Amino acid sequence: MEKRKNNKGTICVQEGWKPKKGEPRVLPIYQSTTFKYDTSEQMGDLFDLKASGYFYTRLQNPTNDYVADKIRALEGGVAAMLTSSGQAASFYSIFNICSAGDHFVSASTIYGGTFNLFAVTMKKLGIEVTFVDQDAPEEEIGKAFRPNTKALFAESISNPGMNVLDIEKFAKIAHGHGVPLIVDNTFPTPINCNPIEWGADIVMHSTTKYMDGHATAVGGAIVDSGNFDWDKYADKFPGLTEPDESYHGLTYTKAFGKGAFITKATAQLMRDLGSIQSPQNAFLLNIGLETLHLRMARHCSNALKVAEFLESRPEVAWVHYPGLKSNKYYDLTQKYMPNGTCGVMTFGLKGGRDKSVKFMDSLDMVAIVTHVADARTCVLHPASHTHRQLTDEQLVAAGVAPDLIRLSVGIEDPEDIIADIAQALEKAVK
Numbered sequence: 239m240e241k242r243k244n245n246k247g248t249i250c251v252q253e254g255w256k257p258k259k260g261e262p263r264v265l266p267i268y269q270s271t272t273f274k275y276d277t278s279e280q281m282g283d284l285f286d287l288k289a290s291g292y293f294y295t296r297l298q299n300p301t302n303d304y305v306a307d308k309i310r311a312l313e314g315g316v317a318a319m320l321t322s323s324g325q326a327a328s329f330y331s332i333f334n335i336c337s338a339g340d341h342f343v344s345a346s347t348i349y350g351g352t353f354n355l356f357a358v359t360m361k362k363l364g365i366e367v368t369f370v371d372q373d374a375p376e377e378e379i380g381k382a383f384r385p386n387t388k389a390l391f392a393e394s395i396s397n398p399g400m401n402v403l404d405i406e407k408f409a410k411i412a413h414g415h416g417v418p419l420i421v422d423n424t425f426p427t428p429i430n431c432n433p434i435e436w437g438a439d440i441v442m443h444s445t446t447k448y449m450d451g452h453a454t455a456v457g458g459a460i461v462d463s464g465n466f467d468w469d470k471y472a473d474k475f476p477g478l479t480e481p482d483e484s485y486h487g488l489t490y491t492k493a494f495g496k497g498a499f500i501t502k503a504t505a506q507l508m509r510d511l512g513s514i515q516s517p518q519n520a521f522l523l524n525i526g527l528e529t530l531h532l533r534m535a536r537h538c539s540n541a542l543k544v545a546e547f548l549e550s551r552p553e554v555a556w557v558h559y560p561g562l563k564s565n566k567y568y569d570l571t572q573k574y575m576p577n578g579t580c581g582v583m584t585f586g587l588k589g590g591r592d593k594s595v596k597f598m599d600s601l602d603m604v605a606i607v608t609h610v611a612d613a614r615t616c617v618l619h620p621a622s623h624t625h626r627q628l629t630d631e632q633l634v635a636a637g638v639a640p641d642l643i644r645l646s647v648g649i650e651d652p653e654d655i656i657a658d659i660a661q662a663l664e665k666a667v668k
């Protein structure tokens with residue numbers, strides 16, 4: 239009989255570290271750079287990837303692996319790894335299958351840091367990106383694909399555009415062109431959305447946001463569904479399907495099957511680029527994950543109340559929260575994340591940019607910080623903060639209006655959040 243699968247809340251609390259008799263109840267921090275062996279041959283086998291085991295924390299550390307395994311279980315994947323940041327996770331998920339001369343397609347409304355990574359830094363490495371409007375019809379998005387295209391990338395809910403991705407449509411486009419769909423699932427988290435269920439092949443996260451949830455540790459994660467058949471398109475993905483000279487001619491898909499993608503990203507990219515998450519941060523992340531299911535429900539119910547309040551106010555020009563019935567993504571939301579989206583929304587005030595800035599300066603409890611998705615309610619003005627390196631054209635392409643305020647609703651009592659917003663609105667329009 240197959241073992242009964244736990245629900246997500248139980249996975250949040252119980253998955254990953256499962257102590258045996260006499261072992262610590264709580265996941266220990268393996269604060270050690272290195273690991274001991276008895277014979278030279280044992281160590282040699284690790285270096286050849288013939289045996290699995292720990293030898294150096296730049297490649298793998300037990301604390302990190304237990305936490306990665308919890309995230310893997312939440313997303314319904316076959317393998318997962320932690321990275322030092324969400325940026326590292328985005329970079330690795332693309333760079334693991336693209337090299338100089340390759341091309342990939344990405345939704346244009348993505349996190350500003352990811353946009354810059356793709357448009358500027360990846361370009362310097364010889365990897366080209368084409369940005370597409372994720373709401374465009376399939377045929378139009380399909381036109382961006384070339385013979386050297388290796389991946390399609392998008393965010394399940396875009397930051398800060400708050401556009402909800404039609405994941406099935408994107409999976410169909412990607413698979414029709416023989417490439418994997420990579421989804422950044424940071425905002426809804428696996429509590430509210432599992433992109434793998436809808437055809438995504440690779441899911442990545444900035445764990446800095448809701449997963450940590452307390453704004454204590456920067457981190458990232460990559461999860462592989464194990465569903466993409468690299469060998470079917472062997473000529474497109476030689477890094478996975480042909481011998482790796484830096485591992486004595488080992489071929490990842492042959493040696494590791496469904497674990498090929500994560501093993502390559504660990505054995506090659508972590509080895510060479512070293513963006514490991516510190517075990518201390520992984521420990522903090524794990525504590526955050528234990529309450530993710532509770533916090534997400536509260537973030538969502540608070541955010542809906544705040545969004546409805548904003549929508550009712552005469553000072554407010556527009557509110558964009560996919561959980562609102564009036565929102566253009568409401569139907570997609572009902573399909574892909576029926577239990578809730580996240581705590582983040584955007585809105586603008588009548589009177590434009592100046593009023594938006596005055597509103598933010600008038601807030602008392604709600605703070606201006608470069609962050610989203612933690613327990614404390616906060617605001618940011620992307621045009622003057624996170625996205626200030628983008629041109630006006632790029633701002634529009636990224637779905638960021640100049641008056642756009644990004645509000646990340648925390649888990650305080652909703653009456654107090656609304657009261658602070660109400661008094662700041664009054665001050666802003668005076």
Ligand SMILES: *Cc1c(COP(=O)(O)O)cnc(C)c1O
Nearest residue numbers: 323324325349397424444446457
């Ligand atoms: C913050 C964020 C990132 C980048 O993550 P860091 O942990 O800050 O490096 C990537 N994607 C999304 C959707 C984000 O919100």
